[in-house]
Amino acid sequence: DAGVTQSPTHLIKTRGQQVTLRCSPKSGHDTVSWYQQALGQGPQFIFQYYEEEERQRGNFPDRFSGHQYPNYSSELNVNALLLGDSALYLCASSSDGTGHEKLFFGSGTQLSVL
């Protein structure tokens, strides 16, 4: 049973460019969340997708956008990259429902903006 998979593992971009990160959730999961983890910090919530819609969003600018496909896989897009966007981007999946479902995380995409 594959867990959460993310691609690519590493990415180097320059300021002003655009980037797309990809995530496949764990089998059986229908909800995908994206988190940004800056160096030395805990993960910060970007947004969550469920039923192909953005369900909740954290305090991130509109440069950060996403998409969820019918097979539950998801993309994170960042436009007009800034140096401060350099971070580990983590995708997490879970099953929708009530209660305190834990998140299952991928290994992340390390984005460096030069």
Added chain:
Amino acid sequence: AQKITQTQPGMFVQEKEAVTLDCTYDTSDQSYGLFWYKQPSSGEMIFLIYQGSYDEQNATEGRYSLNFQKARKSANLVISASQLGDSAMYFCAMREGWNTGNQFYFGTGTSLTVIP
């Protein structure tokens, strides 16, 4: 105010000894969940243990236990019989409410080093 506070940036423990990692939280919700994750250098966040706000007993998962003190709003992780493979970053997290759409709030983490 910070939702999750971890005041120990780094901790050292001797192999086979027990160690406690501190976590305090801030919420006005009555229903919430507390989680601990381990992050090795590979980057993946690995779930360790969960405690619900209505759970009366402290959670345990193998060598991990959660010392839940609701009145003090603390949820400390206890690792017994430390192993070299326990060396990693440890994050405390909280989800407020009962809706799985609600985000997780993470602390800044504690770096644990197990000494042989």
